[in-house]
Amino acid sequence: QAKGGTLFLDEIGDMPPEAQTRLLRVLQEGEYTAVGGRVPIRANVRIIAATHRDLSQLIRQGQFRDDLFYRLNVAPIRLPPLRERSSDISALVRHFAAIAAREGLPVKTIDETAMERLRRYRWPGNVRELENLVRRLAALYSQEVIGTDIIEAELAEGPPVEAAVEAPSGEGLSSAVERHINDYFTAHKGDLPAAGLYDRVLREIERPLIVATLGATRGNQIKAAHLLGLNRNTLRKKIRELDIPVVRGLK
Secondary structure, X not given: OOOOOEEEEOOHHHOOHHHHHHHHHHHHHOEEOOOOOOOOEEOOOEEEEOOOOXXXXXXXXXXXXXXXXXXXXXXXXXXXXXXXXHHHHHHHXXXXXXXXXXXXXXOOEEOHHHHHHHHHOOOOOHHHHHHHHHHHHHHHOOOOEEOHXXXXXXXXXXXXXXXXXXXXXXXXXXXXXXXXXXXHHHHOOOOOOOOOHHHHHHHHHHHHHHHHHHHHOOOOHHHHHHHHOOOHHHHHHHHHHOOOOOOOOOO
């Protein structure tokens, strides 16, 4: 389908070794064989590849082929992470909101104070995190104008840029949770927190997980339940218990 055009390969740093080998062969020989076919097909296409990962590091770790890297690295363009270009956030919010509106989600605007809060946020999930946030705001909130209170709740009161501390590169969810819990105990300066910590921690993790999933599925509880691996009635119960706002009637 991309014959004579451009083929965009997103997140090429996550490509498995077998796929890397096949792609390299196509780039070297300029042809490929369709699944189940025997006749080579000429590949007249321009390749654009993107990744958020450090390919040089992956090469050193043996996770990415150096010959494929040199084949692709003809005209590299480095796009700084969102936290380094906060001036783009307003335009990106409008762009993602317009896309959401075209897909049938309610039209939302973000007031200037809330927008400034977004500019100070670190965006560890980069542009995709912002896009998901905009979709979530459109899907889950009835307010036409989104204020700082909602943004603060969605960002879980993340620290501003000046005080933010980068998480270790490649830190997994389990390590991040352990680090935050250790910080929580440290903040009590030798005292112990109130009883019921287990339920509180689970609630803190469970709520953003469900909210993010509902945002990703545009408020579709059937899809969200399937994605979470929960019974639909169980999901409904948790939505009520966790006081998660839901916009009904979205498709």
